[in-house]
Amino acid sequence: MKKNLGSAGELFPQSVFIVASYAEDGTPNAMNVAWGGECTRNEICINIGDHQTTDNIIAKGAFTVAPADAAHVIEADYFGMATGRSANKAEKSGLTFRKSEFVDAPVIEEFPLTMECRVKEVQDWEGEKRFVGEIVNTCVDESVLDEEGNVDFDKMRPIIYDSTRRIYRVVGEVVGGAWDAGRELM
Numbered sequence: 061m062k063k064n065l066g067s068a069g070e071l072f073p074q075s076v077f078i079v080a081s082y083a084e085d086g087t088p089n090a091m092n093v094a095w096g097g098e099c100t101r102n103e104i105c106i107n108i109g110d111h112q113t114t115d116n117i118i119a120k121g122a123f124t125v126a127p128a129d130a131a132h133v134i135e136a137d138y139f140g141m142a143t144g145r146s147a148n149k150a151e152k153s154g155l156t157f158r159k160s161e162f163v164d165a166p167v168i169e170e171f172p173l174t175m176e177c178r179v180k181e182v183q184d185w186e187g188e189k190r191f192v193g194e195i196v197n198t199c200v201d202e203s204v205l206d207e208e209g210n211v212d213f214d215k216m217r218p219i220i221y222d223s224t225r226r227i228y229r230v231v232g233e234v235v236g237g238a239w240d241a242g243r244e245l246m
């Protein structure tokens with residue numbers, strides 16, 4: 061038996077993207093974004109309402125995206141609770157915001173992986189904005205790379221957002237090879 065849940069999506073996993081930006085006066089800020097994803101190999105799409113981050117991205121034409129890791133769940137959640145309109149979240153978080161070498165947006169040093177994006181497209185959607193960012197550079201801590209230089213998610217321990225229970229989960233075990241497990245039915 062299936063039950064109809066209506067039009068709300070239950071897509072899982074949802075991201076825990078920490079989107080960092082600068083205000084017009086240069087104040088760094090970060091917010092938590094679940095409604096976002098990689099739309100092509102070098103583009104990221106984020107859907108955001110009327111936030112400090114929205115103003116910042118429009119002002120600077122740039123943002124960075126760091127998938128949050130388990131070591132920083134407190135800071136990641138804080139970035140989604142407080143607003144840069146009334147709090148200096150960068151200062152309060154105690155994390156290190158440094159200017160990206162490639163775009164006018166901050167990189168948060170403590171997150172192991174960051175994609176630095178230039179705004180490519182802005183769409184209006186029911187009072188929200190959908191930004192498409194072109195990834196101009198990705199920087200990564202060597203500590204989360206494997207011997208071949210690939211990002212090792214077992215080392216990084218990225219977290220995902222489970223919207224059905226409003227909790228964060230860590231990315232889990234390997235259950236099969238991609239373009240491989242299906243061979244059994246080919």
Ligand SMILES: Cc1cc2nc3c(=O)[nH]c(=O)nc-3n(C[C@H](O)[C@H](O)[C@H](O)COP(=O)(O)O)c2cc1C
Nearest residue numbers: 091092093094095108109111112113140142143144
């Ligand atoms: C788990 C989680 C996911 C969130 N995802 C989004 C999102 O995808 N889009 C959005 O507009 N706000 C989202 N928010 C809310 C913003 O992060 C929040 O309103 C934040 O205060 C905005 O910060 P700012 O005003 O400093 O930019 C999310 C919050 C949490 C805790």
